[in-house]
Amino acid sequence: MTTLLDVRDVSKRFTMGGIFGRKTVDAVMDANFSLSAENPEIFTIIGESGSGKTTLARMILGLEDPSEGEILFRGKKVSRHGGRAEKLAFMSQVQPVFQNPFEAFNPLKKIERYLESTARRFLQTSDKAAIDRAMDEALQKVGLSLKEVRGRFPHEMSGGQLQRCAIARALIPNPPLLIADEPVSMVDASLRMSIVNLLKSLRDDLKVSVIYITHDLATAYYISNRLIIMQRGRIVEMGDARTVLDNPQHPYSKLLKASVLSTDDAGDGKLATDPGMVKAAGDLVGQAGELVAKPDGREVRVYG
Amino acid sequence: MAEDIVKVEGLKAYYQMNYFGVSREVRAVDGITMTVRKGEVYGIAGESSSGKTSFIKVLAAAIRPPLKVVEGSVKFDFKNGPIDVATATPKQIEAVRWKHLSYIMQGSMSVLNPVRRIGRTFHDFAARPMGLTGKAFEDRVIAHLARLKLPPEVLKAYPHELSGGMRQRVTIGLATVCHPEFIIADEPTTALDVVVQKEVLSLIRDIQKEMNAAVVFVTHDMSVHANVADRVGIIYAGRLVEEGPTRDMFFAPKHPYTAHLVASLPRIGDVKQRPALEGRPPNLADPPQGCRFHPRCPLAVDKCRQEVPPLEQVGPDHRTACWRWQDVKPLVNASAPSGVMA
Amino acid sequence: MFAVFRDLIRYNIEFAIGLVLVGIMVIFASLSFFSPVDPSMIYMAIPDQPPSPQYWFGTNSRGQELFWQLSAAFKNSLIFGVTVAVLSRIISITVGLAAGYLGGWVDRVLMFINDIFVAVPIFPILVLFYFVLRNNMDSFTMALILACFGWPFDARLIRSVALGLKHREFTRHAVFAGMSTRKVLLEEHLPYVMPIVFSTFMNNMLWSIGMEVTLAVLGFTNINNPTIGTVLYWANSHSAMVVGVWWWIVIPVILIVMTFLGLFLLAVSMNEYIDPRSRLRRMGA
Ligand SMILES: Nc1ncnc2c1ncn2[C@@H]1O[C@H](COP(=O)(O)OP(=O)(O)OP(=O)(O)O)[C@@H](O)[C@H]1O
Ligand SMILES: Nc1ncnc2c1ncn2[C@@H]1O[C@H](COP(=O)(O)OP(=O)(O)OP(=O)(O)O)[C@@H](O)[C@H]1O
Ligand code: SF4
Ligand SMILES: [Mg+2]
Numbered sequence: 001m002t003t004l005l006d007v008r009d010v011s012k013r014f015t016m017g018g019i020f021g022r023k024t025v026d027a028v029m030d031a032n033f034s035l036s037a038e039n040p041e042i043f044t045i046i047g048e049s050g051s052g053k054t055t056l057a058r059m060i061l062g063l064e065d066p067s068e069g070e071i072l073f074r075g076k077k078v079s080r081h082g083g084r085a086e087k088l089a090f091m092s093q094v095q096p097v098f099q100n101p102f103e104a105f106n107p108l109k110k111i112e113r114y115l116e117s118t119a120r121r122f123l124q125t126s127d128k129a130a131i132d133r134a135m136d137e138a139l140q141k142v143g144l145s146l147k148e149v150r151g152r153f154p155h156e157m158s159g160g161q162l163q164r165c166a167i168a169r170a171l172i173p174n175p176p177l178l179i180a181d182e183p184v185s186m187v188d189a190s191l192r193m194s195i196v197n198l199l200k201s202l203r204d205d206l207k208v209s210v211i212y213i214t215h216d217l218a219t220a221y222y223i224s225n226r227l228i229i230m231q232r233g234r235i236v237e238m239g240d241a242r243t244v245l246d247n248p249q250h251p252y253s254k255l256l257k258a259s260v261l262s263t264d265d266a267g268d269g270k271l272a273t274d275p276g277m278v279k280a281a282g283d284l285v286g287q288a289g290e291l292v293a294k295p296d297g298r299e300v301r302v303y304g
Numbered sequence: 305m306a307e308d309i310v311k312v313e314g315l316k317a318y319y320q321m322n323y324f325g326v327s328r329e330v331r332a333v334d335g336i337t338m339t340v341r342k343g344e345v346y347g348i349a350g351e352s353s354s355g356k357t358s359f360i361k362v363l364a365a366a367i368r369p370p371l372k373v374v375e376g377s378v379k380f381d382f383k384n385g386p387i388d389v390a391t392a393t394p395k396q397i398e399a400v401r402w403k404h405l406s407y408i409m410q411g412s413m414s415v416l417n418p419v420r421r422i423g424r425t426f427h428d429f430a431a432r433p434m435g436l437t438g439k440a441f442e443d444r445v446i447a448h449l450a451r452l453k454l455p456p457e458v459l460k461a462y463p464h465e466l467s468g469g470m471r472q473r474v475t476i477g478l479a480t481v482c483h484p485e486f487i488i489a490d491e492p493t494t495a496l497d498v499v500v501q502k503e504v505l506s507l508i509r510d511i512q513k514e515m516n517a518a519v520v521f522v523t524h525d526m527s528v529h530a531n532v533a534d535r536v537g538i539i540y541a542g543r544l545v546e547e548g549p550t551r552d553m554f555f556a557p558k559h560p561y562t563a564h565l566v567a568s569l570p571r572i573g574d575v576k577q578r579p580a581l582e583g584r585p586p587n588l589a590d591p592p593q594g595c596r597f598h599p600r601c602p603l604a605v606d607k608c609r610q611e612v613p614p615l616e617q618v619g620p621d622h623r624t625a626c627w628r629w630q631d632v633k634p635l636v637n638a639s640a641p642s643g644v645m646a
Numbered sequence: 647m648f649a650v651f652r653d654l655i656r657y658n659i660e661f662a663i664g665l666v667l668v669g670i671m672v673i674f675a676s677l678s679f680f681s682p683v684d685p686s687m688i689y690m691a692i693p694d695q696p697p698s699p700q701y702w703f704g705t706n707s708r709g710q711e712l713f714w715q716l717s718a719a720f721k722n723s724l725i726f727g728v729t730v731a732v733l734s735r736i737i738s739i740t741v742g743l744a745a746g747y748l749g750g751w752v753d754r755v756l757m758f759i760n761d762i763f764v765a766v767p768i769f770p771i772l773v774l775f776y777f778v779l780r781n782n783m784d785s786f787t788m789a790l791i792l793a794c795f796g797w798p799f800d801a802r803l804i805r806s807v808a809l810g811l812k813h814r815e816f817t818r819h820a821v822f823a824g825m826s827t828r829k830v831l832l833e834e835h836l837p838y839v840m841p842i843v844f845s846t847f848m849n850n851m852l853w854s855i856g857m858e859v860t861l862a863v864l865g866f867t868n869i870n871n872p873t874i875g876t877v878l879y880w881a882n883s884h885s886a887m888v889v890g891v892w893w894w895i896v897i898p899v900i901l902i903v904m905t906f907l908g909l910f911l912l913a914v915s916m917n918e919y920i921d922p923r924s925r926l927r928r929m930g931a
């Protein structure tokens with residue numbers, strides 16, 4: 001088994017403020033996980049707001065360097081520095097999908113511009129027909145076609161279509177890994193499902209691994225193979241998605257699951273969370289603890 | 305049944321634009337009639353760019369060009385007298401803003417001025433309507449913040465120094481500090497984690513109960529409506545297509561779009577393939593004839609393509625705008641995981 | 647392009663007025679190409695004649711026809727102002743966009759240089775150049791020097807917009823679509839800073855022509871080259887107002903006001919037209 005992505009003891013610390021009153025924020029602390037090259041999977045990252053999910057994704061994309069530890073992609077270190085050729089080679093392997101489809105395209109420019117540039121750059125061709133073919137193929141994969149997209153501006157498309165164009169663009173270089181940071185948080189339920197189903201079919205049919213960052217436990221349960229749960233920069237639980245979500249063990253994971261709004265008692269206005277749970281989860285913030293493997297394959301952070 | 309606090313009748317509000325010869329009209333709100341009662345939470349759902357925010361802007365009397373009310377009225381019945389915000393003068397609106405009618409805008413950052421401390425923002429918004437100054441004002445604000453579980457220090461902080469959840473609570477504090485009778489909240493919990501989301505929602509609910517205010521709550525997340533709203537209205541392409549008590553909307557929807565929205569919610573413990581709605585939302589500058597949902601509707605018949613279905617009463621408190629409402633079946637029983645019937 | 651002009655004229659009164667004013671001045675200035683007299687020669691006409699059918703703008707105390715004199719002066723000054731504005735816009739766009747987008751040490755170095763240019767007083771430098779170069783100080787050299795000093799504030803302004811654009815998602819999207827830095831800056835970001843470029847273009851012309859006038863009035867330029875500044879220099883040195891040759895001062899001032907008003911109106915209306923928000927609305931977003 002070869003590894004595709006290896007995240008090794010990665011930490012990221014930000015320094016904020018000027019010369020006076022400097023403050024450091026530990027955005028990510030000791031993150032450790034790896035994805036295998038042979039078994040494409042949807043690897044989900046869930047966690048509280050500000051727990052370092054986006055920071056972790058940015059480090060994997062090589063947009064930010066870890067303060068400690070290293071990230072290896074196919075055995076090579078991911079770094080913010082390095083030549084343009086090297087960067088392009090890396091980008092053809094790892095592509096992002098952004099949160100807000102309306103923000104991901106320059107509103108003043110046509111949508112196809114991004115697809116075309118990607119095809120030209122990463123397929124290293126300037127043959128018009130070849131570029132068009134690559135664009136069309138990628139768009140077909142997400143249920144669109146070049147004919148529908150050509151000549152359109154972002155505001156002439158719905159959010160779901162735009163998000164699919166963004167995914168199609170990311171697929172042009174045939175990358176083995178996609179990083180999707182909250183790709184569905186801005187779209188409504190029905191669009192959400194069409195995008196989530198798309199990610200699923202990318203994994204099953206095209207063998208693309210996806211790192212899926214979300215606040216939505218239900219879609220995570222629905223599509224992901226493994227997941228990690230983060231609290232204040234630390235991974236607190238990691239393992240098979242269904243095992244973890246069916247029966248979370250870390251206090252924060254439990255709180256997370258208990259906080260998911262259900263539609264079972266629609267109209268009854270039940271919103272109370274067990275204060276004991278909130279306290280149990282809150283008390284652990286700031287404690288280091290360590291991840292311990294459990295018999296069912298998951299790892300849970302235990303303290304003291 | 306409680307009295308109405310606001311009556312919206314035949315409201316049409318369009319974005320009318322004329323930019324160097326290109327004139328356009330976006331019919332964002334196209335004939336909405338509804339009421340909100342005293343002391344209830346009314347949820348508004350609908351997909352992106354269906355006109356939710358535009359409708360809310362009219363309700364909140366935040367009508368600014370290019371948005372224009374073309375027809376209809378929005379009559380509030382406040383303690384200090386009735387007012388029609390669709391035609392009121394800025395001065396009349398000023399008199400009810402914050403004290404009677406408050407608005408939590410979409411995107412908390414757009415309300416909080418990034419270069420002003422929170423305390424200053426509170427002062428700007430609330431000092432005049434409350435008629436308090438100096439120490440008395442500050443004490444009231446601090447007491448109010450304490451109820452939202454915010455320490456007094458936040459008054460000295462800049463918005464970017466607070467976490468997303470704290471910022472959201474600050475905006476709720478701003479909207480409720482004057483004890484208004486009517487509170488409007490536009491997507492107050494999108495992009496928060498579920499723990500914080502729940503906290504914020506129960507806060508809104510508690511405050512609403514405590515002050516017996518009416519709340520209009522907008523979000524595209526149906527599971528949020530399931531838990532906070534007393535009644536839910538669904539907006540599709542600028543029109544109200546269904547409205548009813550929350551429970552009925554989830555368990556016995558009478559419009560295909562609502563049925564779809566409810567059924568598309570995935571849940572933990574369920575890995576069935578969920579249907580996604582095909583097609584795309586209509587262009588509000590050139591909406592389809594007849595029922596606006598017809599290009600995407602599985603039940604559409606010829607009549608739907610020509611005639612606009614009226615919003616008709618189909619049960620107690622339940623209205624829907626569909627020619628074939630009798631044929632609408634809940635798609636998947638969203639509420640009942642296999643075998644466990646509520 | 648033509649359609650743009652037509653729309654602007656039809657729907658924007660400011661643009662129409664600005665266009666008329668600037669148009670008049672440009673025609674007036676270009677008439678100097680057909681001037682029957684060499685504007686650098688003196689005593690070609692009877693001195694001190696008031697405006698009349700024969701001498702439209704009158705003549706000055708040096709025996710020059712003011713009409714042709716001013717025509718040449720406006721031509722030189724306008725070319726001068728445009729040169730400075732174009733050159734300094736190029737510098738400020740390059741520096742502003744690059745500093746904002748690239749960040750890090752590039753930003754720090756560029757902003758350090760920027761601050762030096764802000765801190766150094768321009769006036770003594772120009773005088774210094776005048777003393778060193780003397781009669782080699784032609785208006786193109788002066789335009790170059792002014793261009794070197796006319797960019798720092800605007801570069802900072804552009805940088806602040808670029809900083810915001812850098813964190814927009816579409817920028818990262820463009821990078822991952824394999825676009826080069828140059829392409830991102832010129833094609834993705836430039837449209838967003840164009841309004842700033844336009845409004846500062848006008849300010850910069852105003853500033854550079856004003857600078858030229860100041861220097862000329864004090865005699866620190868080649869006073870034989872007709873410009874707005876040198877016309878005023880000669881008027882001043884002949885005490886035109888005192889001896890009653892009022893047209894020597896009043897006419898140039900009216901023309902200057904017309905020019906600046908016209909440029910200002912054009913800048914404002916063009917600004918509105920190219921502002922991305924207004925563009926988006928016209929496109930129907
Ligand atoms: N450039 C930066 N400078 C300083 N602090 C930063 C920076 N980027 C992120 N942080 C801090 O790092 C922490 C983690 O932020 P991050 O954006 O990774 O969270 P997140 O898990 O993606 O949250 P959300 O769910 O709200 O998107 C936060 O406390 C944030 O304030
Ligand atoms: N200032 C504006 N000028 C012109 N058109 C506008 C403006 N604001 C909104 N629109 C248009 O009005 C329609 C309704 O937009 P609105 O913001 O009300 O939708 P929404 O339901 O709140 O969507 P979301 O869920 O994305 O917030 C859209 O087609 C939008 O493009
Ligand atoms: S009126 Fe017709 S098209 Fe509209 S929702 Fe009902 S069945 Fe569908
Ligand atoms: Mg994030």
Ligand SMILES: [Mg+2]
Binds near residue numbers: 356358410490
């Ligand atoms: Mg909205």
